[in-house]
Amino acid sequence: MLNILIADDHAVVRKGLKQILLEEYPSANVGEVADAETLVAQVMNNGWDIVICDMNMPGRSGLDALSQLKQVAPNVPVLIMSMYPEDQYALRVLKAGAAGYLGKETIHDDIIKAVQTVLLGKKFITPTVAERLANAYRDDSGQQPHELLSDREFDVFKLLAAGKSVSEIAGQLSLSSTTVSTYRARIIEKMNLRSNAALTRYAIEKGII
């Protein structure tokens, strides 16, 4: 039996994806979790063949959860889904060990193909991501400023750019305010930007938020 675990804090998304998966795999066991903590516990304690995980869940980012999943169950393929554009996020997610990236705009078209692909032990890569990969390989030195950030710095950068305060970010990512401020200083230095407004402008221009 195929065991698929869906992690998303929106029940309506979980139910919809579960329905699409069951139409293709009627005998599959499709589980649901609503947060990263439960996701990691489920993957540690039960045998899931595939995990489909939202990138933004309360308590911990999907990238964080992905990193932990790769430690506790390195052989379980994890597909990351997100409402963010794949040309900005997919490479980072793939580098972090995901088996593929699903944009929520096209997930209903891609999800079955993605599951079929990762069951064969392959990565699911859309043509847009393949082109980005080719460009990144061709010009490794031409990284954009946000590509210089670590995954955690990138999480903090997105939230700062979205107008969240240091204390709000600390609460959302389960970090101290001091740690978030340290990340902010590193982000500003690495990206050579001077203010949160500049971070926001940059993120909008690049389609990151």
Next chain:
Amino acid sequence: MLRIIIADDHVHIRKGIVQLLEEEFDNLYIEEAGNGEELFSKVSSGSWDLVISDMVMPGGNGLEALRRIKQDRKDLPVIIVSTYPADQYKSRVMEAGADDFISKDTFFNQLIPSIRRILKS
């Protein structure tokens, strides 16, 4: 029989809403629309008890469809759902004639009570 149209450009969201409704109500007839134009066309060509529509859709958004539906069928209840936060958008949507506005963040807990309240009134 309860006749409902669900409009959202994301297939998985429509399927999720259908699941949610089927768990709560018996004797349902549901149709789906992928954009505002299709929604308005379906509303015009049938008899319905309720519309559940996303606020932002390609090809004629939910608010335009809402205004047209309310011009044409003033008594047909319309619930608008959105990923946008209620504190910023609810009043605007209600002024446009919606019977309720539900953010997708609180969707799971609020949709069914909202439907029961609207249908009761």
